[in-house]
Amino acid sequence: MGEYKIAVIQGDGIGPEVTQEAINILKAVGKKYQHHFTFEYALAGGCAIDSYGQCLPKETLAICKGADSVMLGAVGGPKWDNVPNAQRPEKALLGLRSQLGLFSNLRPAKIYDALADACPLKAEIVAGGLDILIVRELTGGIYFGERGYRKGNYGVEAYDVETYSEVEIQRILKNAFTVAMQREKKVCCVDKANVLETSRLWRKVAEEMKASYPQVTLSYMYVDNAAMQLVRNPKQFDVIVTSNMFGDILSDEASMITGSIGLLPSASLGKGTFGMYEPIHGSAPDIAGQNKANPIAAILSAGMMLKYSFHLEKEAEDIENAVKAVLEEGMRTPDIFSEGATLLGTKEMGQAVLSHI
Numbered sequence: 155m156g157e158y159k160i161a162v163i164q165g166d167g168i169g170p171e172v173t174q175e176a177i178n179i180l181k182a183v184g185k186k187y188q189h190h191f192t193f194e195y196a197l198a199g200g201c202a203i204d205s206y207g208q209c210l211p212k213e214t215l216a217i218c219k220g221a222d223s224v225m226l227g228a229v230g231g232p233k234w235d236n237v238p239n240a241q242r243p244e245k246a247l248l249g250l251r252s253q254l255g256l257f258s259n260l261r262p263a264k265i266y267d268a269l270a271d272a273c274p275l276k277a278e279i280v281a282g283g284l285d286i287l288i289v290r291e292l293t294g295g296i297y298f299g300e301r302g303y304r305k306g307n308y309g310v311e312a313y314d315v316e317t318y319s320e321v322e323i324q325r326i327l328k329n330a331f332t333v334a335m336q337r338e339k340k341v342c343c344v345d346k347a348n349v350l351e352t353s354r355l356w357r358k359v360a361e362e363m364k365a366s367y368p369q370v371t372l373s374y375m376y377v378d379n380a381a382m383q384l385v386r387n388p389k390q391f392d393v394i395v396t397s398n399m400f401g402d403i404l405s406d407e408a409s410m411i412t413g414s415i416g417l418l419p420s421a422s423l424g425k426g427t428f429g430m431y432e433p434i435h436g437s438a439p440d441i442a443g444q445n446k447a448n449p450i451a452a453i454l455s456a457g458m459m460l461k462y463s464f465h466l467e468k469e470a471e472d473i474e475n476a477v478k479a480v481l482e483e484g485m486r487t488p489d490i491f492s493e494g495a496t497l498l499g500t501k502e503m504g505q506a507v508l509s510h511i
């Protein structure tokens with residue numbers, strides 16, 4: 155029995171619709187296991203621009219900082235396409251990550267047997283299901299390094315610098331080893347150590363850390379090989395940990411293997427147990443307000459929150475099993491619908507998952 159305070163940023167477009175279904179599920183899990191989840195709502199993104207004149211008001215940050223974790227829907231939409239760049243709704247995400255100290259991004263790529271047809275790979279490659287977790291460093295590396303233009307011998311040169319400190323590498327590897335302990339206990343560190351000095355430092359730090367996690371098997375792979383292995387033999391992976399840029403690319407590649415954007419959750423973690431949980435999809439303005447959005451990514455994000463922030467493993471498993479059961483029963487929102495399945499709206503899909511909790 156526990157008390158958990160959750161900040162909820164529903165955001166824009168389909169954000170409020172899908173987060174509502176995730177909240178319903180959390181309430182049901184709370185009732186079943188006698189946990190007390192409280193939800194405090196805050197604005198970020200386009201709706202915050204409308205109400206506060208800025209995409210990430212200080213009131214929202216205060217609510218998030220006072221909570222045990224954050225659930226986010228999605229932000230952005232055509233209504234705010236013309237606001238100045240620094241104030242775009244999506245900037246709220248960067249602000250939240252940096253202000254809340256969230257330096258690692260966890261992106262699972264899972265294939266459910268019932269949806270194996272949606273996977274673009276041959277059936278035998280993913281037979282028996284697939285369950286990979288990509289842990290991407292989120293606040294360092296080349297995306298945040300020194301950059302600019304300078305005069306070179308052959309005209310203007312542009313440069314972007316990749317820098318990683320030992321501390322940055324240690325903290326992301328620690329998160330990767332820790333989540334691996336809750337999974338199959340395998341970590342593959344993906345890098346380009348045959349070329350990059352930063353990668354060689356990642357390997358040195360990983361070698362030093364592995365003694366602290368004797369149950370975890372650590373391996374290394376060059377990123378070009380990892381990109382190939384993800385389509386050739388993705389089942390060899392459990393947890394992949396990698397730098398910001400490599401993780402950006404590989405996590406999207408892994409998402410495509412699963413076939414649908416409406417099913418994929420994510421987590422951003424910092425030090426300790428605090429995290430922000432959100433579906434990987436955007437605000438889908440084309441289907442907003444029409445009861446068409448798939449709430450499963452948001453629901454699974456709530457499951458990740460239970461697992462990784464609150465360490466409620468059984469409760470998280472209940473959510474995953476409920477989603478699996480609903481898919482096996484042939485329930486589908488329009489994005490994953492195929493002939494012979496039962497077509498459901500957002501609310502009905504939420505209810506269907508709820509009925510299995």
Ligand code: NAD
Nearest residue numbers: 228229230231244416435436437438439440441447448489
């Ligand atoms: P998107 O993910 O919103 O939509 C891409 C396509 O996938 C659309 O056809 C949409 O209908 C569909 N889709 C997305 N989620 C779905 C769901 N749960 N169920 C069914 N179908 C779903 O990406 P986009 O169209 O490039 O972006 C729309 C807006 O969202 C933009 O303003 C963008 O900046 C923003 N965005 C926000 C986030 C975030 O908040 N984390 C992420 C990506 C994009």
